[in-house]
Amino acid sequence: MAVSPLPTRSPSTTLSTSNTAFRLKGVAARSPGNAPSPQILQNADRELTEQLNDNVRQRYMKDKKLGEGTYAIVYLGHLRTEPSSLVAIKKIKVNAEYKDGLSMDAIREVKYLQELSHPNIIALHDVFSSKDQNLNLVLEYLPLGDLEMLIKDGNIHYGAADVKAWMGMLARGVWFCHENFILHRDIKPNNLLIATDGEVKLADFGLARSFADPYLNMTHQVITRWYRPPELLYGARQYSGAVDIWSMGIVFAELLLRVPFVAGNSDLDQITKICEAFGTPTEENWPGVTKLPTYIPADKGHIVPVQGRDFFLRQFPTAGPVGADLLMSMCTLNPSKRSTACQVLQHRWWFTEPRPTNKEDLPRKAGGSQKMGSDLTRKGGELDDSPFKDTARQLDFNAM
Amino acid sequence: MPPSRESMQNRGDEDEVCPVCKSSRYLNPDMQFLINPECYHKMCESCVDRIFSSGPANCPVAGCHKTLRKNRFRRQTFEDINVEREVDIRRRVMQILNRREEEFDSKRAWDDFLEQREEIIANLVHGTDVAKTEANLHSYAQANMHSIRANQALEAQEASSFQERQTQEQELARLRREVARQEYENERREMLAGREDVLSRLAAGGPGDAAAIAREGQKVLLKKSSARRSEEERIRQKQAALRGSENKKAGQAALTTADKAGGIGDPSFIKGLKRIKTPEPEKPYDPFGGLAPNKRDYYTLRDYYPSSYLDPLRQNVRAQAGGYDLQEYYSRTLLEAFAGLGCFINEEVAQRDATSSLGATKPVSTEGAAMAASSKSPAESF
Numbered sequence: 001m002a003v004s005p006l007p008t009r010s011p012s013t014t015l016s017t018s019n020t021a022f023r024l025k026g027v028a029a030r031s032p033g034n035a036p037s038p039q040i041l042q043n044a045d046r047e048l049t050e051q052l053n054d055n056v057r058q059r060y061m062k063d064k065k066l067g068e069g070t071y072a073i074v075y076l077g078h079l080r081t082e083p084s085s086l087v088a089i090k091k092i093k094v095n096a097e098y099k100d101g102l103s104m105d106a107i108r109e110v111k112y113l114q115e116l117s118h119p120n121i122i123a124l125h126d127v128f129s130s131k132d133q134n135l136n137l138v139l140e141y142l143p144l145g146d147l148e149m150l151i152k153d154g155n156i157h158y159g160a161a162d163v164k165a166w167m168g169m170l171a172r173g174v175w176f177c178h179e180n181f182i183l184h185r186d187i188k189p190n191n192l193l194i195a196t197d198g199e200v201k202l203a204d205f206g207l208a209r210s211f212a213d214p215y216l217n218m219t220h221q222v223i224t225r226w227y228r229p230p231e232l233l234y235g236a237r238q239y240s241g242a243v244d245i246w247s248m249g250i251v252f253a254e255l256l257l258r259v260p261f262v263a264g265n266s267d268l269d270q271i272t273k274i275c276e277a278f279g280t281p282t283e284e285n286w287p288g289v290t291k292l293p294t295y296i297p298a299d300k301g302h303i304v305p306v307q308g309r310d311f312f313l314r315q316f317p318t319a320g321p322v323g324a325d326l327l328m329s330m331c332t333l334n335p336s337k338r339s340t341a342c343q344v345l346q347h348r349w350w351f352t353e354p355r356p357t358n359k360e361d362l363p364r365k366a367g368g369s370q371k372m373g374s375d376l377t378r379k380g381g382e383l384d385d386s387p388f389k390d391t392a393r394q395l396d397f398n399a400m
Numbered sequence: 401m402p403p404s405r406e407s408m409q410n411r412g413d414e415d416e417v418c419p420v421c422k423s424s425r426y427l428n429p430d431m432q433f434l435i436n437p438e439c440y441h442k443m444c445e446s447c448v449d450r451i452f453s454s455g456p457a458n459c460p461v462a463g464c465h466k467t468l469r470k471n472r473f474r475r476q477t478f479e480d481i482n483v484e485r486e487v488d489i490r491r492r493v494m495q496i497l498n499r500r501e502e503e504f505d506s507k508r509a510w511d512d513f514l515e516q517r518e519e520i521i522a523n524l525v526h527g528t529d530v531a532k533t534e535a536n537l538h539s540y541a542q543a544n545m546h547s548i549r550a551n552q553a554l555e556a557q558e559a560s561s562f563q564e565r566q567t568q569e570q571e572l573a574r575l576r577r578e579v580a581r582q583e584y585e586n587e588r589r590e591m592l593a594g595r596e597d598v599l600s601r602l603a604a605g606g607p608g609d610a611a612a613i614a615r616e617g618q619k620v621l622l623k624k625s626s627a628r629r630s631e632e633e634r635i636r637q638k639q640a641a642l643r644g645s646e647n648k649k650a651g652q653a654a655l656t657t658a659d660k661a662g663g664i665g666d667p668s669f670i671k672g673l674k675r676i677k678t679p680e681p682e683k684p685y686d687p688f689g690g691l692a693p694n695k696r697d698y699y700t701l702r703d704y705y706p707s708s709y710l711d712p713l714r715q716n717v718r719a720q721a722g723g724y725d726l727q728e729y730y731s732r733t734l735l736e737a738f739a740g741l742g743c744f745i746n747e748e749v750a751q752r753d754a755t756s757s758l759g760a761t762k763p764v765s766t767e768g769a770a771m772a773a774s775s776k777s778p779a780e781s782f
């Protein structure tokens with residue numbers, strides 16, 4: 001596998017070469033802590049990077065605000081030279097927590113997205129800083145909302161072929177991340193945005209990080225709770241791509257059931273729910289689980305055996321027997337026994353009937369740009385649990 | 401329809417002689433001449449019967465060795481045998497090259513096609529490049545059997561619908577004439593009745609009333625005729641409207657049938673045909689979306705690499721339970737060690753500039769495809 005880091009990701013095809021080649025360097029030099037060390041060169045260099053940054057900034061126009069959150073504001077924008085090429089500009093707010101730097105989410109997002117170019121991963125076209133050192137990410141514009149919207153909308157009917165198509169796109173995106181040794185760590189339906197042509201794209205890399213480093217502890221406080229795998233709930237500090245596969249499995253189950261499958265109110269409740277649904281982890285089915293930092297021994301009288309194939313067949317009849325097999329392999333308690341993204345894609349299910357729907361024919365819904373706005377402004381690992389969750393949504397006459 | 405005696409006489413072929421049996425019209429006034437489109441040699445009906453009744457035979461004209469069949473003999477339409485021949489050729493070519501104007505992209509392409517067709521006909525008529533032209537025509541007919549048949553059906557349909565319309569119009573005209581005559585008759589009768597009425601009233605009434613009665617009678621007649629006229633006008637308008645809508649419907653029908661027609665054009669033979677989109681056969685679903693899994697150009701991954709640095713981790717139960725996999729570390733290390741080999745930035749830049757100068761839009765998956773594209777260098781083992 002040979003990947004060159006050459007950025008070729010601008011939405012415009014007419015691009016001056018020198019500009020692209022230096023663009024990322026320019027941004028890097030702007031971020032604090034990365035300042036050029038020789039005192040003499042600093043002035044000239046600053047001017048150069050500033051100029052390059054201005055070049056990038058001036059290529060885009062901000063049109064209207066799509067959404068605002070605590071962490072970022074998302075605008076609809078377009079290329080100055082080509083008003084028909086739409087982009088989403090995510091402006092990261094200067095955070096009070098990180099007074100003299102950028103928030104981790106922003107750094108992660110830029111760091112990993114700029115290296116990934118795949119049809120199922122949101123494209124990062126450009127990065128620039130605007131006044132007050134605000135970081136602006138120029139992202140692909142995905143106007144058709146997200147999967148959560150489709151799952152929740154009772155007026156939309158979809159079938160096994162549609163689920164297969166969505167899962168295929170999600171699995172390809174996750175596989176590509178893992179193949180490049182990047183964990184997404186926040187896979188959930190509202191981070192799966194839908195492009196104009198129906199393609200599902202993995203978005204929000206605010207919690208992403210590279211993995212497989214030995215002896216390097218990673219945090220277990222990632223992934224939105226409902227989609228968090230048991231090893232993270234038990235406080236594992238060294239884990240692998242299997243955490244994303246679990247989330248994928250839960251998303252799969254949610255797509256089939258149209259309600260969140262294991263939705264715990266707290267981390268403890270989440271463990272209980274998982275044990276009830278899939279079985280209680282024991283030393284037999286998961287060697288070493290009792291040694292995990294926050295392992296809670298299960299009630300001796302209430303040990304649920306690990307669910308077999310029958311359970312998945314019964315619970316998810318729409319997936320069919322082969323689909324139930326795949327779901328079972330994605331929701332295995334022991335992470336080292338769980339399928340890898342590559343194994344998921346090699347599964348028989350993709351070739352059994354029904355054939356996945358063509359992406360153009362997938363069910364869709366209008367008014368997704370506001371949804372994209374709210375999706376991109378959310379902080380990683382959070383749910384949409386605002387105090388006014390069940391109140392009627394404000395009518396937006398612009399969307400009509 | 402056999403030509404009438406007068407027309408034959410008009411042609412002045414009283415002394416016409418059959419070139420085969422030498423019998424003349426003088427002796428046999430009912431003599432008919434027949435030709436065969438194989439060679440266009442003329443002979444009388446009795447000769448055809450005599451020579452070809454028992455099966456195909458050679459043409460009796462000296463020097464012509466064509467084998468003729470009886471069923472192909474027919475009456476001559478044009479006096480000039482060359483015209484007859486050209487018309488036959490034209491009919492045959494037109495039957496094969498029966499493309500329609502709506503099948504072409506532009507007026508220009510249609511005109512080119514017409515010219516090409518004329519050229520083919522001229523070639524066949526004048527005997528230039530006959531073998532090649534025939535071969536072309538034959539292969540075209542083979543390749544475009546469906547569209548030829550569709551267009552023929554379309555033509556037949558058009559002809560029959562034209563016929564239908566013609567008879568319908570004739571019928572309508574007849575009805576109109578009938579109605580007009582009827583009206584005239586009614587008018588006449590009413591006028592007579594009115595006049596009689598006036599007369600009888602005049603006979604009955606006094607002398608002073610005469611002028612008043614006459615005026616009144618005139619008025620009644622006028623009123624009636626004007627009422628009739630307005631009624632007629634109304635009916636006529638109604639009919640016109642009806643006819644208009646019928647025409648429109650017929651036009652629409654013709655358009656939809658024209659859309660349906662079409663087949664696979666032979667791009668080498670007739671140019672400018674509209675591309676007919678045939679749906680591509682669905683490719684089998686590729687879960688990896690065009691990328692190849694586990695593709696390594698420069699190394700093969702081993703299951704175990706001895707390292708004292710990694711040994712403690714191998715024994716670490718927590719890491720194992722958390723799903724940490726040393727295999728991923730090996731894989732990543734080797735990937736990073738060899739990343740960039742086989743990537744030539746200059747070439748990629750040149751390639752990108754070339755595509756962007758062409759104005760081609762870059763497909764999103766280009767980089768991914770490049771990633772999966774295999775490199776020819778042999779795999780090394782570490």
